[in-house]
Amino acid sequence: MVIQEGMSIQRKLEILSDAAKFDVACTSSGVDRKGNGSGIGNSLACGICHTFSADGRCISLLKILFTNECIFDCKYCINRSSNDVVRASFTPREVCELTMEFYRRNYIEGLFLSSGIMVSPNHTMELIFDALRMLRDEYHFNGYIHCKAIPGTDPVLVEAIGWYTDRMSVNLELPTASSLKRLAPHKSRKNILKPMRQIQLRRESNNEYLGIYDGRRHVSNQITMTNDKSSEITNDNRNSDRDLLLRVNNTTNIVPYNKAPIGKSRYVPAGQSTQMIIGATDESDYHIMSVSETLYDNFDLKRVFYSAFVNVNDDSNLPSTVSGPPLLREHRLYQADWLLRFYGFKIAELLNEKNPNFNVLLDPKCDWALRHLDEFPVEVNKADYYTLLRVPGIGVNSARRITTARKSAILDFKDLKAMGIVLKRAVYFITCNGRMMYPIKLDEDFITRELLAVKDRLPFGIEKDITYKQLSLFDDVSFQPDDRLMLQEISHA
Ligand code: SF4
Known part of the structure; x- marks a missing residue:
């Protein structure tokens, strides 16, 4: 040792x-x-x-x-x-x-x-x-x-x-x-x-x-x-x-x-x-x-x-990552992992041998929805929980809120907005009481363009093009000189 x-x-x-x-x-x-x-x-x-x-x-x-x-x-x-x-x-x-x-x-x-x-x-x-x-x-x-x-x-x-x-x-x-x-x-x-x-x-x-x-x-x-x-x-x-x-x-x-x-x-x-x-x-x-x-x-x-x-x-077996990780x-x-664990998706629904990589421009759920427009629009007052989860802009919490709230009232778009549903995404895929929020043609190219205009919320490190950095304890402003003394004491204990 x-x-x-x-x-x-x-x-x-x-x-x-x-x-x-x-x-x-x-x-x-x-x-x-x-x-x-x-x-x-x-x-x-x-x-x-x-x-x-x-x-x-x-x-x-x-x-x-x-x-x-x-x-x-x-x-x-x-x-x-x-x-x-x-x-x-x-x-x-x-x-x-x-x-x-x-x-x-x-x-x-x-x-x-x-x-x-x-x-x-x-x-x-x-x-x-x-x-x-x-x-x-x-x-x-x-x-x-x-x-x-x-x-x-x-x-x-x-x-x-x-x-x-x-x-x-x-x-x-x-x-x-x-x-x-x-x-x-x-x-x-x-x-x-x-x-x-x-x-x-x-x-x-x-x-x-x-x-x-x-x-x-x-x-x-x-x-x-x-x-x-x-x-x-x-x-x-x-x-x-x-x-x-x-x-x-x-x-x-x-x-x-x-x-x-x-x-x-x-x-x-x-x-x-x-x-x-x-x-x-x-x-x-x-x-x-x-x-x-x-x-x-x-x-x-x-x-x-x-x-x-x-x-x-510096190893010849490894790929170069000049453009960062x-x-x-x-x-x-x-994002896809989340869909597997909480949204009831199977990986075969998202990708396959012919289409083996995720779309870099759209998140996996939007990408899936665009390839399955025949399953939309979904009526929020009737759809079951797992169908709601497949709607872009509706997450686990929103789907739960919808299924609870509609027991006591018929929901409209204003209610959905109040519940925190991301309508700028969901609006292409849902109806309330049989009506869409605007007259929208379910056309893949049109919806793709509109969704691309909605900014994807990316993690800070990707947005700012910052490579991985973990805070060191010694970077912490609250790490006091006394703490260094504490470390010395442990050293001598
Ligand atoms: S990954 Fe783990 S086992 Fe492999 S060299 Fe590094 S420390 Fe050792």
Whole structure:
């Protein structure tokens, strides 16, 4: 184990928070836990690292790598073993002290912990496990924790860590096994899917045991992920894990299956997520979204994150990104992802082999609607919820408001406007009481021109042509000189 003795905690923090910035899979949504009176902190149901929650609050997680040392050589990664970069590693205690100190100063509401691979996946994950166990059991930290699982980690460690985190994620990295082989030769699809399947099945059995239904369909325990028997997680090999489980760490209090360790009850309560790099390889949007759909349907993932490829290495296997990372493409994928998760769309409705990429000028729902004008206009006073959701300009909240409000009144366009429906988009696709707002011809060219004139609300970074930048803790104006002293104290603790 190589943990730098001489490096200050502040320097480590600078290196390891900067090294974590390319990991985008860090939302804290999905778990709502009040402070329990005995621990410190609470976790809130919605919020995204370094961005705004659905209720308008900016919430943040301490987002760090445990180490940026790595024995792997993924071609797209700044921390790959062949790069000559300054390396640093935290100790488990340093991770705890930093989390607690930043939490007490109100800088963070939780921890997002990822890592390079030091010595081996198991070695690194054991250190991470020690950090999380101390944080929960010794420091009584009750805030949100999102932890990455390193592919190739022993299932016993994945099992143990899951009791101490709210969310876990295993990065898929690239959409296909062949791309993975080319750009991340030390990783395999099997090693990535195996812990994903393990976490899924374990969550299901834990939820079943506790009588919790988390809103997604439960997948049979018999499900297998490939025809390759070695990557299946069956009841048999899960049972054989049990002995190992008892040996994993004599401080864990791990007990056999279907019972939680003492003091723990939920296994990965906020579910799991994953991340794919977009634009490093030549898969189409159709291919990428088909993979996402499979992950949602068969692995019960809460989120798939898309990370526009940023070229940080001078490697001939990587595409040049002279015009910047493909942020607009990333944005379209997120919009389509939303349609899959909340709007009842299937990817085959949006794209196909002949039309494999999203329209850069129009969002995926407008694009779909224009290709299906025969399904419009929709009568807002009669259409069911899912039909309303397919109308451009009507989102989940608006569709709910419409279905509620029309129980007591017949709606007209003024009511829709008051409900926040984006009429400049919806107006081409709806009627109120059998009438359109204006006499409009349902003509694809005409509506396309009109919709193009409505400005697409793009994320700030795309609008302003700003490439990815994550705030550093040291950029924060509220970071006081005293805080630097605090870091020195942790260093000497
Ligand atoms: S495993 Fe690959 S992606 Fe992860 S830190 Fe190492 S080189 Fe980077």
